[in-house]
Structures are given as C-alpha cells and as structure tokens.
Amino acid sequence: MRIIAVTNQKGGCGKTTISTALAIYLSHVVGKKVLLIDSDQQANSTEILLELEKNHYELGSKLHSLEKSIVRANPNASPVAIKSILENNKQYSVLKEEYEKSFRELSKDDESRYGIQHLLSGRVKDISDVIYETNYDNLSIIPTDVSLINLQKDFANNFLLKMHLNKLTGFDYVIIDTPPTINEMVINVLNASNLVLIPVMPDAYSIKGCRQTKNYVEQTIEAQKAILRENNVDIDYRIVLNGVDERLIVHQFIISEVKKEFGDKSMNTHIRRQNAAVSRTNTYQTHFMLETGYKRQEIAYDFEALINEMEMEV
Amino acid sequence: MALNLYDHSSLNQETLKQIDIYQIKPSPKNRLGIRRIEELMDSIVHNGLIEPIIIRQIMDLEYPYEIIEGERRFTAYKRLYEEGVNNPDYQEYRKILCIVMGYMSDDEAEELLIEAAAEKRDLNTEEKLYIVKKKTEIYQKRMDAGEVLPVSITEMIAKDTSKIGVKGEQVRRYRNINKAIPEVQTIASTGELDILTASRVHELPEEKQLEVVKLVKSEPINKKELSAKVDTLIKEDKYSEGFIKKMCYSSIKLLLGKEEFNKLHKNTRIGVFKELISKHLGKFNQSTPCLECRIESISIKDQRKVIQIDFVDQEMRKDKIQITVEDAFYKIKEYLPTEDEMKQKIKVSEEKEKLQKGFEYVEELLRNHLSTKVEVTDKYIKILHYGTADVNRILDILNVRED
Numbered sequence: 097m098r099i100i101a102v103t104n105q106k107g108g109c110g111k112t113t114i115s116t117a118l119a120i121y122l123s124h125v126v127g128k129k130v131l132l133i134d135s136d137q138q139a140n141s142t143e144i145l146l147e148l149e150k151n152h153y154e155l156g157s158k159l160h161s162l163e164k165s166i167v168r169a170n171p172n173a174s175p176v177a178i179k180s181i182l183e184n185n186k187q188y189s190v191l192k193e194e195y196e197k198s199f200r201e202l203s204k205d206d207e208s209r210y211g212i213q214h215l216l217s218g219r220v221k222d223i224s225d226v227i228y229e230t231n232y233d234n235l236s237i238i239p240t241d242v243s244l245i246n247l248q249k250d251f252a253n254n255f256l257l258k259m260h261l262n263k264l265t266g267f268d269y270v271i272i273d274t275p276p277t278i279n280e281m282v283i284n285v286l287n288a289s290n291l292v293l294i295p296v297m298p299d300a301y302s303i304k305g306c307r308q309t310k311n312y313v314e315q316t317i318e319a320q321k322a323i324l325r326e327n328n329v330d331i332d333y334r335i336v337l338n339g340v341d342e343r344l345i346v347h348q349f350i351i352s353e354v355k356k357e358f359g360d361k362s363m364n365t366h367i368r369r370q371n372a373a374v375s376r377t378n379t380y381q382t383h384f385m386l387e388t389g390y391k392r393q394e395i396a397y398d399f400e401a402l403i404n405e406m407e408m409e410v
Numbered sequence: 411m412a413l414n415l416y417d418h419s420s421l422n423q424e425t426l427k428q429i430d431i432y433q434i435k436p437s438p439k440n441r442l443g444i445r446r447i448e449e450l451m452d453s454i455v456h457n458g459l460i461e462p463i464i465i466r467q468i469m470d471l472e473y474p475y476e477i478i479e480g481e482r483r484f485t486a487y488k489r490l491y492e493e494g495v496n497n498p499d500y501q502e503y504r505k506i507l508c509i510v511m512g513y514m515s516d517d518e519a520e521e522l523l524i525e526a527a528a529e530k531r532d533l534n535t536e537e538k539l540y541i542v543k544k545k546t547e548i549y550q551k552r553m554d555a556g557e558v559l560p561v562s563i564t565e566m567i568a569k570d571t572s573k574i575g576v577k578g579e580q581v582r583r584y585r586n587i588n589k590a591i592p593e594v595q596t597i598a599s600t601g602e603l604d605i606l607t608a609s610r611v612h613e614l615p616e617e618k619q620l621e622v623v624k625l626v627k628s629e630p631i632n633k634k635e636l637s638a639k640v641d642t643l644i645k646e647d648k649y650s651e652g653f654i655k656k657m658c659y660s661s662i663k664l665l666l667g668k669e670e671f672n673k674l675h676k677n678t679r680i681g682v683f684k685e686l687i688s689k690h691l692g693k694f695n696q697s698t699p700c701l702e703c704r705i706e707s708i709s710i711k712d713q714r715k716v717i718q719i720d721f722v723d724q725e726m727r728k729d730k731i732q733i734t735v736e737d738a739f740y741k742i743k744e745y746l747p748t749e750d751e752m753k754q755k756i757k758v759s760e761e762k763e764k765l766q767k768g769f770e771y772v773e774e775l776l777r778n779h780l781s782t783k784v785e786v787t788d789k790y791i792k793i794l795h796y797g798t799a800d801v802n803r804i805l806d807i808l809n810v811r812e813d
Contacts, residue, residue, distance in 0.1 A: 218432065219430075249428055251429075251474075252425055252429065252475070252508075252510035253510075254513075255467070259474070260471065263471070323513045
C-alpha cells in the first residue's frame with residue numbers, strides 16, 4: 097500500500113486538483129483500489145468526489161448556458177434590454193429561483209456523515225466506519241467537513257493516522273489531500289505517508305512557500321527517525337511544478353532554477369496550465385481525467401506521465 | 411499551536427488539549443493509591459479543574475495517551491461523567507484538559523512519573539518505599555551510563571524526596587529496607603516492623619530474615635526486644651553483609667592515620683592509593699571526600715567472597731577495586747594501630763587541648779586590655795580595629811614580632 101500525501105503550506109498551488117486527479121486516474125482508469133483522505137477542513141476533495149452540491153452547480157451551469165444563448169440570439173441588445181428579456185423568460189425565472197434556493201442551502205453540512213475528524217478525536221474507533229464509496233470505480237474516500245477545524249484541539253497524537261492506516265487493508269493507494277497550513281493534522285499526514293508530493297506554482301512566492309514546506313518535511317523525517325528510533329524511515333518527498341506554460345521564458349527560467357535548487361527531489365514532469373482542470377471540477381461536468389479519444393484533455397497526459405515517473409523512480 | 415518552522419523538535423513539543431477521557435489510560439507503572447476521590451469530585455464540580463493533567467503520546471490505537479501525572483483527577487472526571495451520563499450538565503466531563511507531552515521512552519516516562527509522585531503529600535510507607543526504590547534504580551542507571559553524580563545516591567534521593575518527608579538518614583534506611591526480602595518490606599510498610607529495625611534486617615542472610623518475619627507475625631513483641639533480637643542475629647552471623655561493611659569502613663578509617671602516606675605528593679598519592687586500596691582495602695572515609703576521592707558504593711559480591719568498592723577519583727573518573735573477604739580480614743589486622751600508637755594519639759590530643767586553653771587565656775587577656783575582637787591560634791593573632799599604640803602594647807605583652 098502506497099501512501100501519498102499532497103501538501104504545501106501555500107494555498108492555491110493545486111493540492112486538491114492533483115490529489116483528486118491522481119485518485120481518479122489510478123482508480124477509474126488504471127483500475128487500482130484507491131482511498132482518498134481529505135484532511136482539509138475546506139473539504140473540496142470531499143465535494144468533488146462525493147458530488148456534494150452537485151444540484152447547485154448543475155443549476156448554475158444551466159442558468160449560465162441559458163444566459164449565453166439569449167445573449168447570442170440578441171447580439172445587438174443593450175445589457176438593460178437583455179435583462180428585461182431574461183426576466184420575461186419563464187424558464188429562466190424558474191431556474192433562477194431554484195438556483196437562489198440551492199445557494200442558501202450551500203455549505204450546510206450533513207451531520208450524519210462521519211469524517212476524518214471523528215476518527216482522530218476518537219468518536220469513531222474503526223477506520224472502516226469512515227470510508228465511503230464514490231461514484232468512481234474502485235475509489236473510496238474518507239471525507240471531512242468544516243468541523244475539522246474545531247476538532248483539531250481534541251487530538252494530539254502525531255502518529256494517530258499512521259496507526260489507523262496500518263490497520264487498513266484492500267487498498268493499493270492512499271492519497272491524502274492536506275490543508276494549506278502546518279498543524280497537527282498535517283503532522284499526522286506526514287508521519288503516515290511514504291511519499292510527499294509538494295506541488296508548486298512557477299512564481300517567486302510559491303517557490304518561497306515550497307522551500308519552507310520542504311524544510312518542514314525534512315524536519316519531520318528527522319523527528320520521525322528520533323521518535324521511531326530508526327535510521328531509515330520509509331518516507332521521501334518530491335516537488336512537482338504545477339500550472340506551467342512552457343512557452344513563457346519566465347517559466348522556463350523557473351523550471352531550471354527549481355531543478356538547480358532541489359535537484360533530484362524535483363520531478364521531471366510538469367503539469368501544464370489548463371483551464372479545464374479547474375472549470376470542469378467546479379461545474380461537475382465529466383472529470384477532465386476521464387475524457388477519452390479526441391476529447392482527451394492535454395493535462396491528462398501530464399498526470400499520466402507524473403504517475404509513471406512516480407512509479408518508476410520514487 | 412505555535413510551530414517554529416525551523417526546529418523539528420517542535421514536532422514533539424508539549425501542547426495543551428482537551429482530550430476524550432476514553433482515549434486516555436492510566437500508566438501501568440503508577441503504584442500510588444488513589445484516595446479521597448469523592449472530595450476531589452466535589453471540588454471539580456464546584457471549582458473546575460485547577461491544574462491540567464499531564465499525559466504522553468503513545469503508539470497505541472485504542473488508548474493513544476497515557477497518564478504521567480494526574481490519575482486521581484482523571485479518575486474523578488471519569489466517575490463524574492459515568493455517574494452523570496444522562497445529565498447534560500455532566501457532558502463536559504467527557505473531555506479533560508491535558509498537557510500532552512511528545513513521545514518518550516517508557517523509562518523516561520517512568521522517571522517523570524516518579525518525579526511527580528515525589529511531589530505528593532500523604533503517602534503511606536509502602537509508597538514511600540516504592541519511590542525510594544525507583545529513584546535508586548534511576549540514579550543507578552544514570553551512573554551505569556557513565557554519569558558522575560555530584561553527591562552520593564542517598565543524598566541525591568534525599569533532595570528529591572524531602573517534600574514527601576523522607577530526609578537524610580531516613581533515605582538510607584528506606585534503601586536498606588528495599589534491599590531486604592519482599593516479606594520484610596511488606597511488614598515494614600504495614601508498620602508491623604519499625605523502620606529503624608527493618609532497615610537493619612537486610613544485613614542478615616535470607617533464612618534469618620524470614621525468621622524475623624515469623625517472629626513479628628507470631629506474637630506481639632515490643633520494639634526494644636525486637637531490635638535487640640535483630641542485633642544478636644546480626645552478631646551471630648559473622649559474615650553478614652553488615653559486618654563485612656563495618657570492617658571495611660573501620661579499616662579505611664585506620665588507614666587514614668598513617669602519616670607516611672599523607673606526606674606523599676598529591677598525584678602520587680592517588681596512584682599509591684589505588685595500589686594500597688587494592689591490597690589493603692584502602693584509605694577512605696565514607697561520608698567526607700578524602701584524597702579527592704569519594705566512595706560511591708561498597709558492595710559484597712560472589713556469595714560474599716568478594717568486596718567491591720566503587721569510587722570516583724580526583725578527575726571524576728569512575729573506578730573500582732575488588733578484594734576477597736578473607737584477604738581483607740588479614741590485612742586489616744596488619745593495619746591496626748599498636749598500643750603505643752594509640753597512647754601517642756591520646757597524648758597529642760591532650761596537648762592540643764592544653765594549647766587551646768592557653769590560646770583562650772591569651773584571648774581573654776588581650777580583650778581585657780584592648781576591648782576589641784581578638785582571635786588567637788597557634789599561627790596568628792587576629793585583632794580588629796587597632797591603632798599603632800595598641801599593637802606596640804600587644805607586642806610588649808606577648809614579646810613577639812609583628813606578622
């Protein structure tokens with residue numbers, strides 16, 4: 097069982113995108129048994145894989161396409177005119193009402209659903225009680241919700257997650273999405289994993305955040321050695337550039353600098369910038385990793401290469 | 411939680427947390443009894459928890475935390491929660507405020523546990539005996555690891571346990587009781603056998619120790635009689651540990667009187683000293699450091715045939731000497747002072763006394779003349795607040811030169 101943590105203390109560098117893409121590709125496409133653990137209280141991975149609030153986003157995208165088609169049908173109309181046309185459209189007003197209603201119900205959490213927070217605070221004893229099936233083949237998830245932030249003061253054992261995962265059977269991969277910070281949760285995740293992927297955007301601030309995260313991971317490895325009294329603990333890390341546009345000279349420069357600074361620890365594969373990666377997940381269209389044939393997204397090739405590199409070298 | 415990014419030790423630092431009581435387990439190594447729990451429960455209901463308990467992280471999934479200090483408070487919380495399960499007011503007792511320590515070895519945890527126990531009040535004799543025993547083990551371990559303690563183990567323990575009322579000589583007695591067989595320890599902790607007598611029983615061989623236990627158990631016997639009985643038992647047992655040790659110490663004291671030894675240069679003394687001690691049991695005084703050496707312990711080994719003396723020399727190096735018991739007895743005789751020597755010693759001390767009286771006389775004389783503070787010894791006269799005239803007068807009186 098391979099346990100991969102995707103972490104960086106900097107937000108917006110693609111942790112959730114990469115974790116869900118890896119999980120869906122490995123399970124649905126490659127056919128491995130995969131468990132994704134969401135340890136980020138923002139619960140975006142949970143939303144994506146359990147397709148929560150799907151209704152809301154579907155309504156949103158219907159509304160959007162209706163607006164678009166009306167604008168296209170009346171190319172010369174002023175915004176005020178468009179507005180009045182929309183308001184008189186019966187289908188539009190029904191949709192809008194439903195959309196507003198679903199918006200008000202957003203971010204109300206399902207209290208009956210257990211998550212990682214229940215496991216770590218001891219409310220749920222058995223890890224199998226917090227594992228949920230997703231609509232993707234072979235892919236399960238340990239979800240979370242915003243209450244994780246409150247429950248962080250209820251646990252303090254840094255090896256709790258590792259002990260739980262030791263009891264886990266029947267999975268080939270465990271992929272852990274982390275919050276953009278450093279706290280007990282992240283320490284637990286780092287202590288539990290064999291491979292830490294640090295995604296980093298090609299800009300100066302991100303590289304700085306990456307350095308700090310890298311130092312932190314190295315220190316965690318040292319601390320693990322001391323606590324477990326072992327010289328070789330089974331944990332390594334890799335830095336992967338995300339959102340790269342290789343046509344840009346700035347990005348080319350940063351790629352070479354990252355290679356220089358982090359050496360072997362930086363991966364050869366970069367993930368390119370593609371809007372589909374973000375927009376598709378938000379609108380619950382087919383996940384970009386699942387498109388095949390001529391529809392296949394370019395970015396999917398990058399993830400495939402990343403997985404191959406991980407398998408071959410790390 | 412404040413984390414220093416560049417210090418990996420912070421990953422294992424203590425934090426303050428509210429932990430579920432069903433995730434915490436008491437330490438199996440805590441042997442102290444839990445008393446007056448109702449009182450504490452009452453206090454917690456009215457005043458809350460005044461001090462957080464101290465727990466450590468352990469590699470156990472069912473109970474990830476183990477108590478280092480505060481088992482009584484923990485038990486009170488647990489009982490409050492369980493008794494008030496249906497009472498919403500009592501739900502708060504499901505979680506207890508804890509200082510969570512990082513990971514540590516079982517030995518380190520036990521050391522902390524004992525340290526915390528030595529802070530407690532109203533412990534019974536059994537618990538005090540247990541603490542002294544554990545403390546001895548801890549210091550012994552540290553010494554085995556090569557650490558040199560600033561004072562002897564007994565003195566170290568006395569410092570630690572002064573709060574629980576075990577001081578100085580008492581520590582030595584407790585340590586001696588711990589050396590005896592478990593049966594003796596039991597009757598000592600229940601109070602059937604008084605501490606003073608019990609502390610000497612370990613000098614006897616095991617079967618004789620059992621005899622003492624039987625004696626105590628069979629009939630009520632008063633302290634004095636018992637003490638006398640133990641005394642005779644010890645005397646009868648010529649090769650008892652106590653006897654051998656006494657011989658060791660007395661021989662050491664005798665050697666101290668040898669003048670030719672003291673005339674040697676300091677460094678050669680150390681060398682000669684080692685040689686001597688290996689042949690003749692040595693030149694030590696147990697309590698005061700002599701020759702910059704200090705005895706750490708004298709132990710009897712190999713079924714009481716060999717005496718081993720551990721000591722720390724001038725440069726704080728640890729060393730030990732072994733000598734057979736038979737050898738020791740012969741050599742001790744060689745170093746016994748003769749009658750003449752004893753007389754000489756007495757004479758010297760009488761002379762010293764006379765001299766002292768002389769000094770006192772001079773002091774008084776001067777004080778009457780000068781009315782200032784005066785101190786007289788065989789080497790100097792010390793006068794405070796004097797003028798030149800005074801000095802001349804003193805010199806006249808005493809007919810000595812100024813120095």
